[in-house]
Every structure is written in C-alpha cells, then in structure tokens.
Amino acid sequence: MGTLVAARAAYVCRTCAQHFHKQLGLRRGYSSSAAQPDIYDVVCVGGGPAGLSLLTALRSNPITSHLRIALVEAQDLAKMKSWKLPRDSFSNRCSSLTPSSAMFLDRIGAWKHMERDRVQEYQEMQVWDGVTGARIEFDWAPGSTSPAGTTIAYMIENLNLTSGLLRRLEELGGVSTFDNARVEKISYGEETEELDLREWPLVHLSGGKQLAARLLVGADGANSPVRTFAGIPARGWDYGRHGVVATLELEGEGWGGANTKIAYQRFLPTGPVALLPLPGNHSTLVWSTTPSNASLLKSLSAEDFVAMVNAAFRLTPTDLEYMHTQGSGQADEYSWRLQHTKFDTWAVPQAVTGVQEGSIASFPLKLRHADTYIGERVALVGDAAHTIHPLAGQGLNQGQGDVQSLANTIEYAVSHGWDIGVAMSLEPYLSERYAANHVLLGVCDKLHKLYSVGSGPLVHLRSAGLSAVNALTPLKAFLMRQAAGNGIKVF
C-alpha cells in the first residue's frame, strides 16, 4: 500500500508528496515555527456526530488515512469520550439511526465502539392523525424478509454515538485534536517567502494557534462559523415550535415485548408528538409544540408532566388545548377525561409511569438550507448545511449521508491526484447530496404544515390519503424501505 501511495504521489500531487516525505521522516521546517500556521489537509471544525464520522471515515480508509487531519472542538473531548451513565438512566438527546447509517458506522469501524446495550432498534411504527384518528401502521407482514432485517431504525443517545466515534478515532490515531478551543476567527492566509496561503482558510484558535486548511470542513452546527466565513447564506424559516424532549419510564417493555419494539407518533395540530423506544421500559419523547406550551410543560410537576404525555397520545386536541391552560392539576384532569375518551389501548404506547429527573428540555425547531455545501477549500456537512424538522427523525441520518458522500469524494480526489480542497474536486459531493437533502427537508416541511391544520376539508383529505397509503401494502413496504435507507435509490 505504501508503495502504491508513494507511486501515485510521485507524479501527481503535492500534498501526497509532502506526506511521502513525512512518512520518510523528511519533515519540512516551516511547521515548527510559532508564527507560521500549522498546515493540514483537512481541518474539521466541530466534534459532533457529523465531524467525528467524517474524520473516522477518512482515517479508516487506507487511501485517505495519510491525510494530515486536525479536529477543532469547543468542548472537552476527553470528557465526551469517557461519557458514562448508569444502566437505568438515559440522556434526553437521542437520535434515530437508519440501518444504512448504522451500516456506514460499522464500515468505518465505529459501531462496535458504541455501548450496544444502550442502543435500541425498533421494528414497527404507528403514526396517526390526532384529529381524525386516521392511522398508518408500519409493520412487517408475517414472514417478510428484508435484506437488512426488520429493523426500521436504531435509537441511540447522541453522547453514546460521539463517545463511540471518539474511541474509534483514538484507536485509529493520527488526528491532531484541538479541544476546549474556541475559534476566534477564520481568515485567509498570507504570502510568505516559502508559501502562498492567500487562498487557504486560516483558523485562529483561542490559544493563538493557527491552522491552515487545504480543505476546511464546517461540521459546526446550525450557526456555523465556517459557513459565515465562506459567505454561504442559509435560507429557511423558524417553525415557531419547540421540541420538548424527556426520558420516560413506561409501565412495561412495550406491547411487542423486548424483541419487537414500536415507535409511536401522533400528529396534533400544535405539532407531532413521538415516543421512541429505548432499552427496557424506557422511552424517549420528542414533542413538537408551541413555545408557550413547551414552557408550560417544563414548569409542570413530574406527575402532571407524565399525565400530559399520556394525554398527548390518547385525549382529543380539545382536551389537550384546555390542559395546556392549567397551571397544575393535569393528572386529575387526565384521569377524568380518560373515562370518557375512546381509544384503542393496543394502538397507543403503554402508559408512561415516570420521567427521569432533570431530563425535560426543549429547543427551537427551524428549517435551514445552505445555498451550497461547498466553496473554494470549504465544505459543509450536517447541521451546518441543513436543519430539518424532527418529525421524520432524519436529521442525523442526513448528516451521515453527507459524511459518507464527502468521504467518497475526498477518496476519489486523492486517488486521482487532485487537490482535495478545490471546488471542482468537491463538486460530486454537492451534486449527490443537495437535491436529496432538499427533497427530504421539503417533505418534512410540508408534512408539518399539512398536519398543523386542525379542522376543515384538508383534515379529511389527508386522513383519506393516509388510510389509502396504509391499505396499499406494496407502497407502504416501499416507503418503509426508503425510511430505513435500504430501498431503491430515488434521489
């Protein structure tokens, strides 16, 4: 392999040639000077799931493993790596990983570093309209087999994912990490006697350290400084909704037992409420609702909050609206209304019995899409490129899709001797991901808007549509494979 890289490097690429020298111990003098910036092939700003997956993918691939890589992260990575929680306690920030995302993590060797007993896969989904009760049941026909099994998605704590990725990255080695480091500013470099860095982004860290990047990757979240530096506008709108999250305890392991877990989502006029399974009798809640409702929910006692969650899956929107005007006493109200409300016990989640202390939190929901993901020596991945409504649980998977595509693009550029930073090398990444992400952002946006309507003909139309899809088994199977990320590629 070494000879192969060397042979390639010999006639194509200056970077690779540098590495060739480096491998032979022929380091150039400039990197030791304090005034001079450290030069890297890839500087990744942001140590979240997207950034860490990208670096792990690059390091684990023999073709790209020799790239000089730096990671800049504001938080303490050692703390993230040693993240540990008792077995019966779960972080409130969880994500749904599709089998194709999980397969990617497995391919880059990170999957086995996750705490596997804290990851919960689910096989069925129940989605219904809170106004009419029209329902779509994503369950597998008896005896049906799919190449990826019957798993629709894996629920994983974000911290479990990042600590697993960090452990894998440590195992691989070779990444210069700058954690607890704030990015002071990003600018272009200067021309010196030896080097012309005028077109290279220079990342100024809080300690005075400067990193020059052949390719600067922005994995730095929705308010991405890298995107601002590149002058790429992100367009979209705020939903005027907050996502309330919490870790909940249920009366049992779920109606399907420990081996067939079910995810539930009910569309209320204020937004969808979802209960996603975690190991044992735990579940994680994502309730999209108005900011005033969200602040009320956060102010409630544990008993009233639990009643509200149970009510959200059972009572009518009218009852829920009223209960959101009460300062307290929701538990009492719920037990009264439960007697007068008809619902199918088996079609809603098992009753919530408790909420993990301090796990109730909320965050604003918005839609953003950057005009482009690439610039000269700049690429954006994950939330820096797009922010999506959480109703389909696709945010993290979109980021994983970006990372997969960008890693392939870099691999292709390296193996063809191109400069990995120029926009032309990065073009395939943009063309592969932009339309796919845009469609998904649009679909989730329209679903949110369609289900925000509380009454009128549209309600009946959407219910008829949902029931029709539910009845068309082949169409439903197609949608399930698409959701799992292992269907035929449409976009």
Added chain:
Amino acid sequence: MEVTFRRSAALVAQTGGLRRSIAVSAAAAVNRRHFSLSSLTRPPPNYPGHVPLTTLEKAALAIGSGLMSLRDPRRGDLIAAFAEATATPYFIYRLRDAMLAHPTGRRILRDRPRITSTSLNLPYLRSLPANAVGRTYVAWLDREGVSPDTRAAVRYIDDAECAYVMQRYRECHDFYHALTGLPVYREGEVALKAFEFANTLLPMTGFSVFAAATLKPSERRRFVSIYLPWALRNGLRAKEIINVYWEEQLERDVGELRSELGVEPPPDLRAIRQREREERRRRKEEAERESGRGRAAGL
C-alpha cells in the same frame, strides 16, 4: 310511552303513501326494544335508558319524527327524538367540544348536574329579588305554567357524555326563555329556536325554525323583520350559552348575565302583541262607532 306510539300509529294509519312507510319504520325503530327477539342482537346500552340504534334506524327515526313533528309541533317527544337522531354525526360532538374548551363547561361535564323541580329550590327562587336570574326563571315557569320536570330523558345518542350534553341543553332550554324573555307560545318558541340554532348549531333547532311557515302572516312578518335578525345576530355573537352553570347564576342580576354573555334582550313579544291587540280593538271600536254614527245619521 306506549300510549304515544299507539297514537302515532293511529295517525300513521290515517295518512298514506310514502309518508306512512317512513313513519311506520321510525315508529318500529323506536319500538323495537320491546320485541324480545331483537334485544338478543342489540348491543348493550352505554348508559341507563340508552337505546342503541343502527345508522339506518337513526335515519328512519330522523325522517319519521321530523315529518310528524312538523304536522304537530306540540309533540315534544317527537321533537326530542328528532333532535337526538340528527345530533350525530358532528353536531353534538362540536357542542361537547365547546364545553370541553371552557372551564365552566368542563365543570358542568364533570359534575353532570340535572335540573329538576327537586334540584332547584323553587320557593327560594320566588323569594329572590325581581331582577335575579332564578326569580326571572321561576316567574317564567309560573307564567307559562310549566315545570322543570317536563323534559324527556335522552335515549338515542350513543356516547354517554354527548347524551348528557343533549340532556343539559334540553333542561337549560327553560333558562334560555328566562334569559331572553321570549314566551312559550309558537312565535316566541320559533324565535328562541333560531337563537339556539345560531348559538349551538344543533340541527333540530334549525329545523324548528321552519315552523315559522305555520305562523299567522302578521306573526311571520314580525318574525322575519324583528326576531330572526335578532336571533341570528345574538346567537352568533353571544358566548356559548351551554357553558352557563345556571345553578350558580340563580342569584345574579339577569341584565348583568345578559351583558356578560353578549345577549341583548329582544323587543318584548308579549308587549308588542298586547299593543297590537289593543290597536285592533281600538280600530274595531272606532269602525263600529263610525258605522253606528252612519246608521244614526241615516235614520
């Protein structure tokens, strides 16, 4: 009840054609629970007194009772059956949700109070000041010679809570007379029904407005020009009057409650009729005097 049906069967026998078959099927639907055979196939009642009906039976009951009550508007039992048969789908749920969206409405649904001559202390109400809601109500009862106990129990609405909503509407109807001051005879009743329709949207109340066709021409003109516009405007503008906990409002000033609910009192129907009667009498006397003078002059 049996007597009523025999009477309606006799009525049906006099009429012919399509109307007969519809009315018969409606009566049969009402009567079915008396047949021992069908009680085997009928689902158990959801609440005491509940008569579960199929959709077809409900439709037949609605048409039959509707037609028969148009023939004879004094048949309160048929109007009640019609109200129940047409309250689903949608309308009674809408009214129930209107109650559930209001704190007092919710309290009423939770307590499920009934209005009867024993639940209300009528002598006490008579002792209240003249402008109190309870006094107005009891004065109205006394003037019209009716009792709170004349209201039939709801039987054909399947959901127990919705059945209570219909019961509550029915029992509060007399309070609506007291609130608006509209009298119980046909003209006032039609005006109140129009008000209730605009306020509750229950189909029966809207249907009852068609009884305006049976009014005398002068009454009909008065209804169209004065009471119908008043009813629609006030019914739509006022708060949902189903959410009034009347049992707690008995000592309140009726004017105060009216303005709180956004109801303006309609012109006093009794006074108008009185005036018109006097006018007519005066004119008649004048005419008589005229003709008397004429006769005298002729002699």
